[in-house]
Every structure is written in structure tokens, then in C-alpha cells.
Amino acid sequence: MVILLCPVHAEELPPPVETPALQAVEPPAAIDPQVPVDPFIKLQGSVWRTKAGIVFLKTPVGLLTLTSKTALKDLKASQEVRFWLHDRHSIVEIRKRSDGSLVHRYLSGPMTSGTDVPRTLRWWGPDGDQTVHVGTQEARLTDYREGDLLTIEVDETNTMSGVHDLQFDLQVSQAPEANADVSLLLSGTVSKLKSNFIFVRTPIGLVMLNSKIGVPHVKVGQPLTLQINHEQVTVTVPPTAKPAPRRGAALIH
Incomplete structure (x- = not known):
């Protein structure tokens, strides 16, 4: 019996394969924490056109139209408009584009009386509920009852300065x-x-x-x-x- 012994050849190991670096996967964008309810809107716009009682605003998503018989009469192209809507509450702020100073602030929603301080109203705000002081405008509220929809104007101290009508229309284009x-x-x-x-x-x-x-x-x-x-x-x-x-x-x- 003949047994053939074959020499063992040491084969060179192939060079290590370079593992491609894992690409970082960006996590999905977090939902804005300011979107707690449906409906909710937060927009900023500039004046595009105006006519009696109507202002057309260009926003990042399309046209926002504001309509009022008593407000918006002095809106200028040098001003910007900030708009929030939270459930049944909405806020329209008009500010100077140059320095951000407040020109007008309108609050709309169901009238809710303050519970802690007399002659106050409670309103939703982007940073939480806020207290509005009625000031000298108490007589303007005699025709409204708790829960009635109401639009008021307030100053920088959140004190009422008037009662208005204000509607809006949105196009997402x-x-x-x-x-x-x-x-x-x-x-x-x-x-x-x-x-x-x-x-x-x-x-x-x-x-x-x-x-x-x-x-x-x-x-x-x-x-x-x-x-x-x-x-x-x-x-x-x-x-x-x-x-x-x-x-x-x-x-x-």
C-alpha cells in the first residue's frame, strides 16, 4: 500500500476587507412641542395686498387672509404679522419688522373669566394661559356671556384696549x-x-x-x-x- 503524503502549502490570508463606515441615519424630525391639539396653526406673514377691511398675507405655505370691519386699518408693508391658532383660540400680532416692537395684538376665542383676580379674563397664549386685565373696557363686555366668542385688542401689558371683529381664511398652496x-x-x-x-x-x-x-x-x-x-x-x-x-x-x- 502506497500512501501519498502531499505537502501542506500555507496559503496567504486575503487582505482584510475594509468595512464601509456606517452612515449616520438622521432621526426623523421631532414634532414641534407647540402642536398639542388639532387644530393648531403657527404662521408668520408679510403684507401682499390690502383693500377695505381685508388684508392678504404671504406666508411660507400660501395666502392667509384677515378680514375685519373695525381693525387692520393701519397695517403697513413695513410690518409683519404673526398668527397662532389653538383649538378655538387665535392670536394675531402685528409688529414692526425693523425692531420687532408691538403695534397691535388681537386675541380671539371664547370669553373666560379669570378666577383669581377680579375684572380679568383668561386666555390661551403660545407660552401658556395668560391673564388679560379688562381695564376701562368693562362696559364693552356687557353684551357677552361666559363662553361667547369674542375678539379683543390688548397692549403690551395685556390690558384690553378694544373689542373688534376678526375673521381669517387660509390657503395651503x-x-x-x-x-x-x-x-x-x-x-x-x-x-x-x-x-x-x-x-x-x-x-x-x-x-x-x-x-x-x-x-x-x-x-x-x-x-x-x-x-x-x-x-x-x-x-x-x-x-x-x-x-x-x-x-x-x-x-x-
């Missing part, structure tokens, strides 16, 4: 640019479709959306939620439930 100071959470039901525009019935009224911001195919009657956080736009439409087949249904040929 574009996605905001990167790092835009915009927060929005708004839900409603699709009420009308026209060309590239979708009209959504919401708790704050009819809001017009441009489908180019990323709205999926929708039908009239479908619920829809729009959320904007800086430059991120998310449109959520719940899936349509398919009707369950009837038991015992037979195919008809």
Missing part, C-alpha cells in the same frame, strides 16, 4: 422652505374637488389645499389630516374600508 417657522395640524373632511385644489371642511371653516403639496388621491367625504412641521409636509388619508362580502352570495354567470 405650497410646501414651506427648509427651516421655515411653521407648525400646523389640521383635520377635516373633503367637501369639494376642483382642478388641482381640494377643499376640506375643518373646525375652523373651509380650507383650500393644493394637491401638489403631496395630497394623495381622495374622494369627497373622505377624512384627511394635514401636518406641517417646518419644511416637512404630511397628508394622512385613512384607508377606505372595503365592504365585506355577503354570506351565501352566489356568483351569477
Whole structure:
């Protein structure tokens, strides 16, 4: 018997394969902590056009229109407008663009009496609930009851200086640019479709959306939620439930 002994050759190990560096995955943008309720809006705009009782503001997401018979008469192109909406409360601030000083501040919402200090009202604010002093305007409130919708003007000390009417209308026609100071959470039901525009019935009224911001195919009657956080736009439409087949249904040929 012949046994062949083969020499053992030591093979060189291949050079170590370079492991590509793991790319850092950016976490999803955090939801703005100032978006606690639906509806919520935080916008900033500049004057585009004005006419009697109406001001058209250009914002990062589209046109915001303010309407009033008693206010907004001295709004200038050199001023900027800051707008907040929180549930049934809204705030419109008009400030000088040059130094940020306050020109007008309007608070709208259900009238709520202060509980700790007499002759005060309690109002929502971006930094929490705030106390508004009635001052010399108590007689202007005699026609209002607790919970009635009311628009008042206050000064820098949060003291009332007048009672007004103020309405707004919002069109969302574009996605905001990167790092835009915009927060929005708004839900409603699709009420009308026209060309590239979708009209959504919401708790704050009819809001017009441009489908180019990323709205999926929708039908009239479908619920829809729009959320904007800086430059991120998310449109959520719940899936349509398919009707369950009837038991015992037979195919008809």
C-alpha cells in the first residue's frame, strides 16, 4: 500500500476587507412641542395686498387672509404679522419688522373669566394661559356671556384696549422652505374637488389645499389630516374600508 503524503502549502490570508463606515441615519424630525391639539396653526406673514377691511398675507405655505370691519386699518408693508391658532383660540400680532416692537395684538376665542383676580379674563397664549386685565373696557363686555366668542385688542401689558371683529381664511398652496417657522395640524373632511385644489371642511371653516403639496388621491367625504412641521409636509388619508362580502352570495354567470 502506497500512501501519498502531499505537502501542506500555507496559503496567504486575503487582505482584510475594509468595512464601509456606517452612515449616520438622521432621526426623523421631532414634532414641534407647540402642536398639542388639532387644530393648531403657527404662521408668520408679510403684507401682499390690502383693500377695505381685508388684508392678504404671504406666508411660507400660501395666502392667509384677515378680514375685519373695525381693525387692520393701519397695517403697513413695513410690518409683519404673526398668527397662532389653538383649538378655538387665535392670536394675531402685528409688529414692526425693523425692531420687532408691538403695534397691535388681537386675541380671539371664547370669553373666560379669570378666577383669581377680579375684572380679568383668561386666555390661551403660545407660552401658556395668560391673564388679560379688562381695564376701562368693562362696559364693552356687557353684551357677552361666559363662553361667547369674542375678539379683543390688548397692549403690551395685556390690558384690553378694544373689542373688534376678526375673521381669517387660509390657503395651503405650497410646501414651506427648509427651516421655515411653521407648525400646523389640521383635520377635516373633503367637501369639494376642483382642478388641482381640494377643499376640506375643518373646525375652523373651509380650507383650500393644493394637491401638489403631496395630497394623495381622495374622494369627497373622505377624512384627511394635514401636518406641517417646518419644511416637512404630511397628508394622512385613512384607508377606505372595503365592504365585506355577503354570506351565501352566489356568483351569477
